[in-house]
């Protein structure tokens with residue numbers, strides 16, 4: 309019998325501290341950096357974001373989101389066989405955030421590793437988990453996106469520091485006789501690493517190179533709209549369905565104008581596009597599972613719906629997962 313994977317539960321976690329555009333603009337003003345709440349909202353759709361406090365680590369947020377996903381699936385940590393965390397802001401160089409989550413949850417029967425594909429991380433991680441479940445090697449997987457991107461911000465760079473936020477989202481996937489995941493599609497173009505990166509590293513105890521996030525906003529914008537549109541069409545074709553059979557689009561939440569452009573290309577109405585970037589900002593690998601959980605808990609995305617999940621970001625990387633809930 310063909311084996312598939314399907315999503316049995318979702319969860320998410322946001323840091324307690326909410327920072328409005330007004331508050332952020334006042335903070336930037338004190339540093340001599342000029343911006344306005346109106347500029348941020350009109351160019352990006354962002355109204356606020358959450359910033360993690362010292363105790364709200366990437367692993368902590370990931371474990372909270374994972375606990376909620378397990379709770380909604382009715383599963384206990386001992387039953388989990390695999391933990392995959394998508395993150396670019398791991399608390400330590402090693403071990404992985406996934407191992408920290410395994411320890412926090414006491415999910416003692418789970419293998420654990422991280423995936424690094426920046427804002428595409430969650431669709432990369434889901435694709436890997438789907439393959440590992442379909443191969444029969446693993447019965448189920450906790451797939452988590454968790455980020456504390458506020459650590460990477462250069463607060464003197466107004467073109468980037470107003471865009472990002474912190475948070476985590478998770479899904480619990482399990483083997484099933486029916487899909488579940490209908491099709492996946494991943495791509496990368498390492499030649500475009502310079503348009504979005506954090507190039508620094510630690511060497512012999514010192515930071516070497518630039519440790520802040522850098523971005524050519526306009527180049528990323530154009531590239532994101534182009535690749536998300538083509539990736540969506542490819543994954544829909546792979547699954548043997550048509551765009552009008554997609555019930556909801558859950559795209560990476562970077563900029564509301566990017567989401568609208570992709571939805572327009574797919575001829576999907578506003579009601580079919582899940583938007584959380586206004587509340588969360590860009591939370592990188594966490595944005596897709598956060599938006600998915602938000603829509604599930606609002607009772608908009610329900611069992612049986614066909615949902616298109618899409619990631620795009622540094623690498624350059626992008627990809628899509630088409631899933632029946």
Ligand SMILES: CC(C)(COP(=O)(O)OP(=O)(O)OC[C@H]1O[C@@H](n2cnc3c(N)ncnc32)[C@H](O)[C@@H]1OP(=O)(O)O)[C@@H](O)C(=O)NCCC(=O)NCCS
Nearest residue numbers: 343344347351427466467470525526528529562563620621
């Ligand atoms: C970053 C982004 C919002 C900038 O919007 P834009 O319309 O392209 O704006 P520009 O970069 O052309 O800048 C226009 C002006 O606004 C200024 N500006 C930039 N950030 C600003 C801010 N926070 N506040 C006020 N002004 C700002 C620029 O300096 C520029 O001023 P100038 O004309 O005097 O030089 C947009 O390019 C974007 O969203 N890109 C994609 C980002 C993204 O999705 N990244 C993550 C992908 S995973």
